[in-house]
Amino acid sequence: MDYLLTEEQVMLRDLCREITVEKIIPVAGELDKSEKFPWDVVKVMAESDIFGVYIDEKYGGMGGGLMELCIAIEEFSRGCAGIALAFSATALGTDPIILFGNEEQKEKYLPDIASGKKLAAFGITEPAAGSDASAMQTTAKKDDDHYILNGTKHFITNGGDAEIYTIVAMTNKSKGARGASIFIVEKDTPGFTFGKKEDKMGIRGSSTRELIFTDCKVPKENLIGREGQGFIIAMRTFDMSRPGIGAQALGIAQGSLDVAVKYAKERKQFGKPISSFQGIQFMLADMATQIEAARALVYASARQIDAGAKNLAKDSAMAKMFASDTAMKVSTDAVQILGGYGYMHEYPAEKFMRDAKITQIYEGTNQIQRNIIALNLIKETSK
Amino acid sequence: MNIIVSIKQVPDTTQVRIDPETNTLIREGVESIINPFDMYAIEEGVRLKEKHGGKTIAITMGPPQAEAALKEAISMGCDEGYLISDRAFAGSDTLATGYTLAMAVKKIKDFDIILCGKQASDGDTAQVGPGIATQLDIPQVTYVKKIEDIKDKVATVERMTEEGFEIVKTSLPCLLTVVKEINEPRIPSLKGRMKAKKAIIPTWKAIDLDVDEVRLGLTGSPTWVSKIFTPPPRPKGKIFEGEPEDTTTQLTDLLKDRLV
Numbered sequence: 001m002d003y004l005l006t007e008e009q010v011m012l013r014d015l016c017r018e019i020t021v022e023k024i025i026p027v028a029g030e031l032d033k034s035e036k037f038p039w040d041v042v043k044v045m046a047e048s049d050i051f052g053v054y055i056d057e058k059y060g061g062m063g064g065g066l067m068e069l070c071i072a073i074e075e076f077s078r079g080c081a082g083i084a085l086a087f088s089a090t091a092l093g094t095d096p097i098i099l100f101g102n103e104e105q106k107e108k109y110l111p112d113i114a115s116g117k118k119l120a121a122f123g124i125t126e127p128a129a130g131s132d133a134s135a136m137q138t139t140a141k142k143d144d145d146h147y148i149l150n151g152t153k154h155f156i157t158n159g160g161d162a163e164i165y166t167i168v169a170m171t172n173k174s175k176g177a178r179g180a181s182i183f184i185v186e187k188d189t190p191g192f193t194f195g196k197k198e199d200k201m202g203i204r205g206s207s208t209r210e211l212i213f214t215d216c217k218v219p220k221e222n223l224i225g226r227e228g229q230g231f232i233i234a235m236r237t238f239d240m241s242r243p244g245i246g247a248q249a250l251g252i253a254q255g256s257l258d259v260a261v262k263y264a265k266e267r268k269q270f271g272k273p274i275s276s277f278q279g280i281q282f283m284l285a286d287m288a289t290q291i292e293a294a295r296a297l298v299y300a301s302a303r304q305i306d307a308g309a310k311n312l313a314k315d316s317a318m319a320k321m322f323a324s325d326t327a328m329k330v331s332t333d334a335v336q337i338l339g340g341y342g343y344m345h346e347y348p349a350e351k352f353m354r355d356a357k358i359t360q361i362y363e364g365t366n367q368i369q370r371n372i373i374a375l376n377l378i379k380e381t382s383k
Numbered sequence: 384m385n386i387i388v389s390i391k392q393v394p395d396t397t398q399v400r401i402d403p404e405t406n407t408l409i410r411e412g413v414e415s416i417i418n419p420f421d422m423y424a425i426e427e428g429v430r431l432k433e434k435h436g437g438k439t440i441a442i443t444m445g446p447p448q449a450e451a452a453l454k455e456a457i458s459m460g461c462d463e464g465y466l467i468s469d470r471a472f473a474g475s476d477t478l479a480t481g482y483t484l485a486m487a488v489k490k491i492k493d494f495d496i497i498l499c500g501k502q503a504s505d506g507d508t509a510q511v512g513p514g515i516a517t518q519l520d521i522p523q524v525t526y527v528k529k530i531e532d533i534k535d536k537v538a539t540v541e542r543m544t545e546e547g548f549e550i551v552k553t554s555l556p557c558l559l560t561v562v563k564e565i566n567e568p569r570i571p572s573l574k575g576r577m578k579a580k581k582a583i584i585p586t587w588k589a590i591d592l593d594v595d596e597v598r599l600g601l602t603g604s605p606t607w608v609s610k611i612f613t614p615p616p617r618p619k620g621k622i623f624e625g626e627p628e629d630t631t632t633q634l635t636d637l638l639k640d641r642l643v
Contacts, residue, residue, distance in 0.1 A: 011576050018570050049573035062573055 001292055003299055009071055012053060012064070016075035019044055024079035031083065031205035032351055035197075037161050038083040038205050045087055046116020054091060055098070059110035065306035066240060070247035070298060077251025078258070081355040082205030084251065086119060088244050089157035089206070092363075093120030095237040096166045096182050100225040105184060109164055118163035123153040123211050124234055131368050133168070133234065134177045138213060140169035145220050147171070147183060149213040152195070155362075159209030160194040163187045167211070168234055171227045180230030184222040191216030202354030235313070238363060240305060242316035246298035246323035249359040253291045253327040256334035256352040260284065263338050263347075280337060287330045294323040314376035321369035324359035331356040384437040384495045384533070388428040388461065389484055389515060390421040392445050392452040393505040401611050417452045420500025422459075423561045426568040427530065428498045429460035435533065437495075438462040442487050444472060444480060450584045458571035458579035465491070469588040474601035477506075481514020483599060486592040488519060496538065497558040501526055509560070516558035524551050528564040 005013065023044050031038055045051060054069040055061025062068070069091055076084035094113050097105055112118040129135040138151025149169055153159075165185045172179035185192055195210025225233055261284060264275035274280050301319040305312055331353040335342035342349040360366045394413045402409050417425070428439040441456035443449050444467040453464030467487050475483060488497060497519075499512035509525070516523035528548060529541040536555045541548045543562050571579070589599060597603060621637075623630035 007580075008577070011580070012573060015570065015573055015576065022570065044570065047572060048570055053573070 001295070003295070005071070008064075009068065012068055013071050013075055015048055016050070016072045017078075019048060019050075020075050020079035024076060024083050028080035028083065028205065029345075029348065029351070031080070033204075033345075035199070035204045035207075037207050038086055041083050042086050042116065042119070050087065051090065051116035052114030055094070055110055055114040059106060060114040061110070066243055066302040067299065067306050070243055070302045073244050073247040074251040074254070074295075074298075077248045077355075078255040079251075080205055081248050081252050081352075081359075082203035084248060085157055085203055085206035086161070088248060089122070090120045090162065091244060092237070092241045093122040093158065093162060093164060093166050095240050096122070096224050096233050097184065099236055099240065100182075100229070100233050101184075104221065105224065109184065113164065119158050119161060120164040120166070121156055121158035121162035122166050122237065123156045123159075124168040125153060125155050127152065127154050131365060133231070134180075136168065136170055136180065138167070138169040139173065140171050140181060140183060140218070142171070142220070143217075146217045147220060147223065149183065149185070149191070149216040149218055151213050153211040153213075154195070155198065155208055156211050157206055157208055157362075159207060159211055160197065161207050165192075165211065166224065167213075168230050169213075171230075175228065177231045178228050180234070181227045182224040182230045182233050183218050184224060185213075185216065185218055189216055189218065201357060202351070203358050239312040239316045241363060242320035242369075243298050243302040243305065245359055245363050246294070246301070246319040249320075249323040249327035249356065250291065250294050250298055252352050252356045252359065253287075253294065253323070253330040256327075256331040256349060256356075257284070257287050257291060259347070259349050259352070260287065260334040260337040263341070263349075274337075283333050283337060287333055290326045290330060294326040298323050311376075314373050314380075317364070317369040317372040317376075320359075320363065321366045321373070324356070324366060327356040327359050328353075384431060384435040385493050386428040386431050386437065386439045387488055387491060387494045387497045388421070388424050388439060388441045388456065389488075389497060389499045389512070390425065390441055390443045390452055390456060391418045391500075391503045391505075391511075392416070392443060392449040393418045393503055399505070401613060403612070415448065415451065417455055418500050418503045418505075420502060420504065420561070420563065422500070422568040423563055423565050424498040424500050425456050425459050425461060426566045427561055428496075429569075430566065431496065431530070431533070432460070432462075440465065440491060440494075442467060442484065442491075444468070444475070444484055444487070447586070450586075453584050454579040454582055455571070457582045458575040459569060460571075460575060464582065464584045466584050466586045467592075468586050471589040471596065471599050474604060474607075475599065476604035476606045477508050477510035477514055478605060479599055479603035481511050482518050482603065483592070483594065484511065485515045485518030486594045487587060488515065490587065490592055495536075495555045496533075497521075497556070499558065499560045501560045501562050512558060512560040519556075519558075521556050521558060522553045523558040523560070524553055525560045527559045527561045530559070530565075 023041050052061035053064045057063040073088045097109055113120055126136055140147040140149050167183050167185050168180055170179050171181040191214045193212045195212050198208040264280050265273050267274045298319045301315045335349045335353050338349045341347045392415050395416050400409045432439045439461045441453050441461040441464045443452055450466050457464055502509035513523050524540055524542055526543040527540045528543045531539040539552050542551050623633045
């Protein structure tokens with residue numbers, strides 16, 4: 001389907017596709033086994049100006065928006081969603097700075113992120129605070145011209161490999177959700193260490209670690225926005241980042257379909273390619289249609305955000321939820337089409353299925369997305 | 384340091400077909416690409432500029448659509464591109480092509496190194512690079528796999544041979560033809576692609592170059608292609624089947640019969 005991309009967007013898509021085919025697909029299987037961080041691919045992405053696509057030209061970026069970010073994430077995820085995360089989780093970690101950072105913070109941090117010299121990460125999740133982010137235990141206590149951070153974040157994508165972290169911590173616990181704030185914490189800050197690297201079901205080419213803060217002194221200039229704005233910034237960040245998860249899911253779904261179609265045309269049973277059987281054809285037709293519907297939703301939500309739309313929560317949630325549910329279904333069907341081969345590590349279908357699962361879980365489980373959609377729906381209709 | 388990269392646009396090698404009637408390549412519907420060996424020359428030219436400063440200029444001789452090859456070279460980091468294109472150049476063999484490109488190099492004037500791929504994937508002659516050097520009367524080193532060092536107007540390079548490699552020192556300006564071992568061509572960056580899109584490629588015709596017209600095109604070409612054909616596929620070998628004792632007997636019988 002033609003989504004009427006601009007000439008620059010087509011150029012970006014072609015470039016990302018080239019990187020995916022030449023640099024990502026050849027190493028995806030190996031990194032899935034070894035769980036090594038994809039530094040070689042990160043270098044290629046950086047040299048290709050990819051890390052700056054959504055960052056203002058003023059800070060060395062390419063001046064694009066969420067749509068450009070989604071195009072890149074989708075293409076990379078079509079090859080490997082884990083490798084794509086080095087890029088997309090950096091965008092998540094950068095969003096709070098772009099959205100609420102002051103000029104000094106933007107000038108200090110965005111150029112190195114735009115050039116790909118430094119990766120970023122976002123830290124909100126804690127062992128006891130997942131969907132209920134207000135149960136957060138990490139604290140930030142004002143001490144003269146510093147904040148002292150204490151606590152543990154876990155399941156942090158790019159944790160340990162990123163240089164720049166945006167961290168949510170409680171500056172005033174008694175105020176609950178209104179007592180949270182966001183800080184920029186640099187990797188080598190004393191008192192900031194990393195815990196174990198997680199052994200995951202999927203997205204294994206991406207690193208996931210604990211972040212441990214022990215009397216970690218962060219300069220007060222590193223507070224993003226104002227004290228107490230932490231949750232608002234986090235929620236706005238997620239409104240921006242959810243179409244990106246949708247794009248990642250979309251790439252996984254498309255990658256699965258690519259594998260399934262190729263296999264169905266080559267695999268012969270009963271003397272014919274299995275693509276000639278209606279049972280397979282109907283599955284492929286459903287997969288392709290679901291992907292196209294997900295793509296339309298992801299692109300539409302990204303485009304309206306770029307156009308300056310307000311009240312993004314519901315549409316962003318829809319894009320993330322629908323695309324990730326589609327990725328799970330399509331990748332499962334792709335394994336089914338490949339049959340016994342689909343179940344083997346030697347073929348890429350099962351990896352897409354393992355990678356798809358996380359998109360239904362992180363940046364708000366799909367149950368939380370449904371909460372957001374329903375709450376906004378009820379609110380809109382009761383005006 | 385100024386570097387000139389001489390490139391050629393060729394049909395995508397995976398799709399080459401020949402018209403048996405006219406003995407020419409069928410160009411309709413076949414995608415054109417930069418000669419794969421020239422990609423290494425472009426990459427090396429851009430790397431030299433990045434290391435030593437100066438600029439990298441891509442040139443090509445060909446039909447108007449060869450502009451696309453120069454734009455691609457710019458997307459990889461070349462600063463300028465010049466298309467040498469004129470009906471008068473049509474039918475050039477390697478001698479006339481080398482002469483014409485050498486005249487284009489003379490027009491650019493200020494250069495230290497000319498880089499070429501070791502050969503083009505369509506003609507496979509490997510003559511145009513050395514031809515340019517000869518016309519310009521500058522040293523040439525072919526099959527370069529590594530540029531070790533450039534200083535004080537002397538380049539030290541490693542040159543592939545069938546047995547191994549030679550280390551060669553040459554004065555500048557010089558011409559080097561490169562092999563694929565020399566580097567890994569980059570994927571053109573987003574900024575590079577945008578620059579290429581906007582780039583204006585000047586076309587140089589015969590009148591723009593200080594050329595002797597009898598040395599151009601068909602008249603300037605002492606060689607011509609009289610016939611191109613696809614060699615018939617090698618016939619299938621004979622396969623002996625059965626027990627080893629029987630098949631060895633069959634084989635020795637056949638060999639005795641035919642040869643001994």
